[in-house]
Amino acid sequence: MMSWRIHLSLLVVLVQVSVLAAWTDPYDFAALRSLKDIWDNVPPNWSGADPCGDGWSGISCINNRVVSITLASINLSGQLSSDIAKLAELQTLDLSYNEGMTGPLPSAIGNFPKLTSLILVGCGFSGQIPPSIGSLQQLVYLSLNSNKFVGEIPPTIGNLSNLYWLDLADNKLSGKIPVSDGSTPGLDMLVKTKHFHFGNNQLSGEIPPNLFSSKLTLIHLLLENNQLTGSIPSTLGFVQTLEVVRLDRNSLIGPVPRNLNNLTSVQELFLANNRLAGPLPNLTGMNSLNYVDLSNNSFAATEIPPWFSSLQSLTSLIMENTHIQGQLPVALFSLFQLQTVALKNNRINGTLNIGSNYSNQLQLIDLQNNSIQGFTLQAGYSVQIILVDNPICNGGSTQSFCSIPRQSNSSYSTPAENCTPLSCTSNKISSPSCKCAYPYMGTLFFRAPSFSNYRNSSIFASLEQALMVTFRSHSMPVDSVSLSNPTKNLDDYLYVTLQIFPSGQDYFNHTGISEIGFMLSNQTFKPPPAFGPFFFIGNSYPYFSGGTERSNKSSNTGIIIGAAVGGTVLVLLLLLAGFYAFRQKKRAETEAKKSDPFASWDPNTNSGGVPQLKGARCFSYEELKRSTNNFSETNEIGSGGYGKVYRGILSNGQLVAIKRAQQGSMQGGLEFKTEIELLSRVHHKNVVSLVGFCFEHGEQMLVYEYIANGTLKDSLSGRSGIRLDWMRRLRIALGAARGVQYLHDLANPPIIHRDIKSNNILLDERLNAKVADFGLSKPLGESERGHVTTQVKGTMGYLDPEYYMTQQLTEKSDVYSFGVLLLELLTSRSPIEKGKYIVREVKQAMDMTKDMYNLQAFLDPIVASGMSSRSIEKFVDLSLRCVQESGINRPTMSEVVKEIERIMEIAGLNPNAESASTSATYEEESKGLNHPYSNESMFAYSGGYLPPKLEPK
Known part of the structure; x- marks a missing residue:
């Protein structure tokens, strides 16, 4: 009897330990449940209170802590809330290929001490990349490409000392490329990073010379299709690890650095479509070079350079409109790997002779619009040659090379594997192994392929093979892959349709899709070297089984217990385990409720937690x-x-x-x-x-x-169709000032708005100004009336430099922003326009000895034609007092209100009169408004770097 009790006690302890080990950490569960509540289309097996033990799709755990979330291509939608930061052990976050994932990244994204992979490719995220991302000290992969991010590249990314992959391409990023200056970090500090992928953005300014040094280990530098200006820095020649350089489709000027040919490992060089000048670059010695495109620049006229025939690895020579002249050497066409020679719109002359030993890979010679007078025909040549608009074709020649052939895209498609393709139904597709199934589909984009012959089936066969080797080596449920429709777009990207077919059944489950998507998004798959850098955009997969995925877990517990103590003891143990599980579930729910202060709130009672509301x-x-x-x-x-x-x-x-x-x-x-x-x-x-x-x-x-007439910004820019004369602008200034004064002096508690700008001043049907959008506002407690130390937030151009430098927020920070708003009312210009800061420009241009302070060139013509130049001068005086560098020298908002009232009296207006009777009195009706509540803070700032034009002295 005693032995039975001992065995029972031991088994009870064993079951308790087993149950305890299976339960997800309650804080992690609360975070995942919060995400589940705000995301649509989560996997169907996201149920129960134990994500780790129940095997939620896309969730990986170690020791009951969530370490990975990978949910690619499952049509997930929603936003990334700050609740995700509660997953303290998270190492991988991949939500790629879910276009429904939108909104900004929360600043809490920087609160993951162990995160190594942040991969959000092909989603719909927008807003600025938060500077807090520079706190992810363990980050190795940062892929935010193919989203809608705006604003500048955060300089804090330079703090990511372990970063290997940085891809910010295909967004709307603007501003300069950040580099360190001793006090702020920059991308030049990323000495371990191999990939800078910044193409297809709106980056501007010069490429900083100190971005490059011999310390960098970059292999891919992709800056194509931006708005970069200035010259190519000679320091680029120090980065001898480079393999791909894309600077094309910018506005670069000046000569190409002479030391460019130090980059002997470069395989693809794209400098086309700039305004580069000076001599044609000497590429002698760049023996790894496969693909070179220098087209559409302003190089000085030069003879055919010797390096044309010396680059033994060359596949594609693209130099259209580069002012080269002379006769092409026969040796050029005998380069072993040569596929394409495109040299149209130059001054090539003499007789074209491709010789008898031309490359058997040669597909195209395009020499349109040159001065070629003859062509030495080779019997049976198979190369496509175009000599249209050369002397040889004048006079109506009917030779085939005197006409432009019809363009045809490659029709390559993966062939069937020694079987007959099936006719499938229900949206299924016949796979290369001739099985009907629902494939996972998407597009592979290759940003700098080293070849130009897209009709070569063998090269795509090698890509298919590489894909299958990767999938099989990682035990992916993949039967076969199919590639089709290789096409080159305007960015010189090669894109190929990819279909991945399931193994064992005719559809993938959520886990299979997420694992395959992650393998392609985090660059686990390595294509053959000829394809170069790539990214994948997957389609949402709509063909899941529709049922809850079955767990692979099994348990022998029942057999063990039954054998040990019989059915009675088994029932007892199951009851004990159930009781323990119930207690654990209640514990997890309790932890989840801690983040929900409304959890116990009934709006029809006065129970605890009810918000204390006044009027709402x-x-x-x-x-x-x-x-x-x-x-x-x-x-x-x-x-x-x-x-x-x-x-x-x-x-x-x-x-x-x-x-x-x-x-x-x-x-x-x-x-x-x-x-x-x-x-x-x-x-x-x-x-x-x-x-x-x-x-x-x-x-x-x-x-x-509801505010009828939109934002002040809309009216100043002309988008609303409302004409704001000087009288109306003064009334708007007064109304806005009274609103801010109320927040500072009469609200309880006092409020610092922290985001005063023309987008946050709304105009009602009578053009009364109303202050809006309190998303960044800071209420002041009794102990904070002097100032409060807080994270810097605001909008570029309106931000108080003193607040930025000290992080001490005061009411005078709003005064500074209001001063910028007053200058905006005077000029109808944005605070930062074409890199120029309105405060600095006005201060430098004004002359107090002249009428209107010599600012007529800055003033909106509607203002400049106002009846009282004296009122304008006083308005300028007030504006500049508000933007004094030191807050102590700025007026209070009550003083601002009084001064605007005096200015209105100078202009002959009654400060206490109403504005326009209705919007019908405007000269044009408002139309096409973006609503004032849209909160489009394109340059909202929450800490980190200020552009040079805003840096306090």
Whole structure:
């Protein structure tokens, strides 16, 4: 009997330990449940309270801690919320190929101490790349390409000392390439990084010379299709590890550095479509060079250079419109690997002779619009030769080389493997192994292939083989792959359609798709060297089984227990295990509720956690759904990083604007509660009113009064069609000033707006100004009335330099921003325009001894034609007092209000009179508005680098 009790006790302990080991860390579970609640189309087996033990698709765990999330191509949608930062052990995050993943990256993305791979390829993310990304000290792969990111490359990326792969291509990034200057980091510090992929953005300025040094180990430098200016720095020649250099499609000028031919490992060199001048570069010694394109530059006229015939690895010589002249040497065409010679629009003359030993890979010789007078025909030559617009073709020659052949794309497609393709139904496709299945599809993009013959089936066969070797070596459920339709686009990228067919069944499950997508997104697959750098964009996979994936786990526990103590003891142990599991589940739910302050809140009671609201009301999801006709597109009036804005009509007939957070951009519940409590206390005719909010069904919505005439920015830029004369601008300035003064002096608690700008000043139907958008606002407690030390946030151009330098936020920071707004009212110019900062430009140009301070060239013509130059001068004086470098020298907002009132009196206006009666009094009606609540802060700033034009002295 005693032995039975001992065995029972041991087994109970064993079961408890086993159950404990199987349970996911409660904090990790709470984070995943939060993501599940705001994401649509998560895998169907994301259920239960144990993601690690239940094997949630795309989730990998070690010791019950989540270490990897890989969810590629599953049609996931939503946003990336800051809740994900609670996964403290996360090492890999890959959400690639889900276009529905949108919105900005939260600054909390920098809070992963162990993250090595951040891969978000081919999604819909937007906004700025947060500077906090530079805190990911273990990061090896950073792939944010093919999204909608804007703003500058964060200099803090230079702190990522372990980074191997940096891909920011195919976004809308702008500004200069950041380099270190002793006080701020830069990309020159990335000495371990092998890949700089920045193509197809809007980067501008010169390529910094100190970006390059002999310390770098770069192999791929891709800067194509940007707006870069200046010359190619000679320091590029120091990076002798380079294999691919793409600087084409920019506005680069000057001569090519003489030491470029030090780059003897370069295989692809693209310098085309710039404004490069000087002598044709000497590429002698670059014996690894396969593909060279120097077309459409302004090189000085030069004879055919000797290196044409000396580059033994050359496959493609592309030099259109480069002013070369003379006769082409026969030796050029005998280069063993030569495939394409494209030299049209030059001054090549004499007789074309390709010799009898020309390369058997040679496909095309395009010499249109040159001065060739003869052609030495070779019997049976198979090369496509084009001599249109040469003397040899004048006079109506009917030779085949005197006409332009019809373009034809390669029709290559993977052949069947010694079998007969099937006729499939239900959207299935016959695979190369002749099986009907639902393939995973996408496109492979090769950014710098070393070949130009896309009809060569053997080279694509090698790519297919490499893909299958990779999939099989990693035990992927892949039966076969198919490639088709290789095409070259305007960026000189080669793209190929890829189909991947499942093994063992006719569809992939979620795990299979995520694993295959991750293998292609994180560069585990290495294509043959001829294909060069690549990226993959996968399609969403719609052919999952539709059922919950089955776990592969099995358990022998029942057999063991049954054999040991019989059925009675088994029942007892199962009851104990169930009780323990219930306790663990309650524990996980408790931890999850800690991040949800509304979890126990019933809006119809006075129970704990109820927000303390003054004037705002809680709307149900169904009520707002009805008011917007189910959030229809016809009622959508704006969008931005926060989400979308809808026009709604409440049951009482009130017109409202409903700002609906996209799934993933949501704040934590506590932060949302704090914000609505703050906004509900703000009541002033020059501040946009919060009508209410909704916090249910996983939604965060703010309901504002509807403002008819959009943003001040729209009117100043002319987009709204509203004409703002000097009188109206003064009234708008006064209204905005009174709104900000209210926030500083009368709100309880006082509020620093932190984002005063023309996009956040709205105009109602009478052109009354209203301050809007409190997303960055900071309420001040009693102990913070002097200043509060906080992370720098704001908008480029309006940001207070003193706040930036000290991180000490005061009410005078809003005054600085308001001063910039006043200069914007005077000039109708953006604060930063074509690299010039309005504050600096006005200070440098003004002359107080002249009429209107000699600023007529800066003033909007509507303002310059105003009746009172004295009022304009006083307005300039006030603006410049507001933008004093030291906050102590700036006026308070109450002083600003009084001064604007005096300026209006000088101009003959009554400061207390109403604005225009209705919008019908405007000269043109407003049209085509982006709604004021769209929150399109294209240059919203939350810490890090300021552009040179804004750096405080």
